[in-house]
Amino acid sequence: MERAREIIPGGVNSPVRAFQAVGGHPPFIQSAKGCWLHDADGRRYIDYVGSWGPMILGHAHPEVIDAIQSAAGSGTSFGAPTELEVLLAEKIRSFFPSIEKVRLVNSGTEATMSALRLARGCTGRSVIFKFDGCYHGHSDSLLVQAGSGLLTLGLAGSPGVPPDFVRHTVSLPFNDLCRLEEAFEKYSDQVAAVILEPVAGNMGVVRPKDGFLEGVLRLSDRFGAVAIFDEVMTGFRLAKGGAQELYSVQAPLTCLGKIVGGGLPIGAYGGKAEIMDRMAPEGDIYQAGTLSGNPIAVSAGLKTLEILQRENPYARLERLTRRLCRGLKEAAEAAGTALQVQSCGSMFTAFFNPQPVHDYDSAQKSDTGLFGAFFRKLLQRGVYLPPSQFEAGFVGFSHSEEIIDQTIEAARQALAEQQTT
Ligand SMILES: *Cc1c(COP(=O)(O)O)cnc(C)c1O
Numbered sequence: 001m002e003r004a005r006e007i008i009p010g011g012v013n014s015p016v017r018a019f020q021a022v023g024g025h026p027p028f029i030q031s032a033k034g035c036w037l038h039d040a041d042g043r044r045y046i047d048y049v050g051s052w053g054p055m056i057l058g059h060a061h062p063e064v065i066d067a068i069q070s071a072a073g074s075g076t077s078f079g080a081p082t083e084l085e086v087l088l089a090e091k092i093r094s095f096f097p098s099i100e101k102v103r104l105v106n107s108g109t110e111a112t113m114s115a116l117r118l119a120r121g122c123t124g125r126s127v128i129f130k131f132d133g134c135y136h137g138h139s140d141s142l143l144v145q146a147g148s149g150l151l152t153l154g155l156a157g158s159p160g161v162p163p164d165f166v167r168h169t170v171s172l173p174f175n176d177l178c179r180l181e182e183a184f185e186k187y188s189d190q191v192a193a194v195i196l197e198p199v200a201g202n203m204g205v206v207r208p209k210d211g212f213l214e215g216v217l218r219l220s221d222r223f224g225a226v227a228i229f230d231e232v233m234t235g236f237r238l239a240k241g242g243a244q245e246l247y248s249v250q251a252p253l254t255c256l257g258k259i260v261g262g263g264l265p266i267g268a269y270g271g272k273a274e275i276m277d278r279m280a281p282e283g284d285i286y287q288a289g290t291l292s293g294n295p296i297a298v299s300a301g302l303k304t305l306e307i308l309q310r311e312n313p314y315a316r317l318e319r320l321t322r323r324l325c326r327g328l329k330e331a332a333e334a335a336g337t338a339l340q341v342q343s344c345g346s347m348f349t350a351f352f353n354p355q356p357v358h359d360y361d362s363a364q365k366s367d368t369g370l371f372g373a374f375f376r377k378l379l380q381r382g383v384y385l386p387p388s389q390f391e392a393g394f395v396g397f398s399h400s401e402e403i404i405d406q407t408i409e410a411a412r413q414a415l416a417e418q419q420t421t
Contacts, residue, residue, distance in 0.1 A: 001025050022376060036059070048384060058396050064304055066303075076294075079290060085104060088104065092305070098252070100270070102268050103269060103276070103279060112230055112255045113139035115255050116193060117285060118287075128195060130196065131173065131200075143161050174200060175209045194226075198231065204349035232267065251271065266297045317397075321348055323401065338352065349390075349392055374415065
């Protein structure tokens, strides 16, 4: 870590990896298999980070590795169309009925940034509505009240984002349709898009209240704005068709990332053909990428989606996650600790909070000191949670009941120890 800090800012290539919020030093990972991470000091951990979402099949899944290896043998990048890209696009469309056309990019950040440009281009308007605590990648106009990394480091936005850029971004409380309607009335014909995490993961897991998603879609429609569902985390995670399938809604534009690349860098945005056809070269709105649709990344993503289709693991993943959440809740009760264990599908967060969390303000009432101590005690016991109170943990293919029960036992010991210190 010292050597890393000499040469890489904070020693990491993405801030939350540095453990600033929880204390201690991050293990350096050497390899991973299934739900296990192995570090450079020879220790192993049950992994609930899953590379922050993508690794739903577990690490080094043999079929995905085969797909990557065989793609690499045919050349690593052409900058020209391939059949693989068409196959992945068709697969995405078959999972997401709201997506008629889709474009591949290299990250979730690129997907949301491009979707915003598209919405602004289509509507000829500038204002963007987002929700406090939702994170949509690190592009300038979206770094406002943006959850996880910023929440963890206590930053409101970021220096280097000119006030003029965020002047057009309005951040509103999550789960509050009245405030959204008021904002629409105030900005009426200036609003290009409303972007949201349909199930929030980047302030910790927060479900939408009944009717919230429908309300967002209805109000956007009424005021001529494009609703953008950022399913970078929830897509292929909550169900094959993401939060839209789970809540039976359809968004005009959807952003994808994480699982869609099967552990390699891919993002995607797609939706109604009439909107997508505004993109160059079909239309006049520009977006491009030298490595977009990279054959190795696309092969990993395609294989991952094929396996999800074949195995349909969602009911099992949810059952395992419920078991884990119940165990954590009981362990907290036994130790007299106020813990809100919130989950949706295979995403979960244990908030050290006396009250349920339904938005950014209630998430902020969590005791991050207690979380940090819990995190470190679990790490000592070989359990690797996301190193922030405001993140989702993920259960995947290779977490068994036995692994879940080991985790619960570790949590029970950690919470009991915390109670006595
Ligand atoms: C992770 C994430 C992003 C950003 O994706 P990157 O690949 O890290 O750029 C955007 N939106 C949501 C909801 C995410 O969880």
